[in-house]
Amino acid sequence: MDVRRILVRLSICCVLISPPNVLQSQQALRKAAPSVVDKERVKRGEVVFSRHCPICHLGRPSKASPFVGRNLRGILKNVKPEQEIAVRERIREGSDKMPGFRYTLTPAQIEDLMGYLKTYN
Numbered sequence: 082m083d084v085r086r087i088l089v090r091l092s093i094c095c096v097l098i099s100p101p102n103v104l105q106s107q108q109a110l111r112k113a114a115p116s117v118v119d120k121e122r123v124k125r126g127e128v129v130f131s132r133h134c135p136i137c138h139l140g141r142p143s144k145a146s147p148f149v150g151r152n153l154r155g156i157l158k159n160v161k162p163e164q165e166i167a168v169r170e171r172i173r174e175g176s177d178k179m180p181g182f183r184y185t186l187t188p189a190q191i192e193d194l195m196g197y198l199k200t201y202n
């Protein structure tokens with residue numbers, strides 16, 4: 082690569098990493114960061130998770146085993162509030178392939194589970 086091309090790339094980088102952009106992206110990150118979850122909640126949520134979810138959610142989904150769900154790692158990482166609501170609804174209501182947990186778990190347990198899922202990345 083000749084010097085001119087390197088200079089052009091460097092100047093493009095400088096434009097991209099100019100201070101206002103850096104500030105903006107940091108603000109975006111802060112907004113997207115999951116709210117602080119208290120540790121006790123996360124611990125309780127982990128117990129709920131390990132009892133009820135891995136049987137279906139630690140394998141690989143395939144046509145041969147339609148009742149295996151995706152690995153849930155990262156499911157609540159940097160998500161919008163609507164997506165978080167959708168996950169809570171799925172846990173409560175289930176689907177044709179997944180049981181709903183609204184009668185199996187208390188609302189508090191579901192919130193503990195949500196807290197755990199936020200840290201399960």
Ligand code: HEC
Binds near residue numbers: 137149
């Ligand atoms: C009997 C098996 C089974 C159990 C138990 C189960 N799931 Fe599922 N789950 C599935 C399957 C299969 C899917 C994918 C198909 C679908 O979305 O309905 C799924 C989908 C999901 C989704 C949506 C994933 C996405 O990408 O949108 C979430 C969230 C979820 N499960 C959470 C849980 C949690 C949390 C538990 C434990 C409380 C749990 N599931 C227990 C089978 C199960």
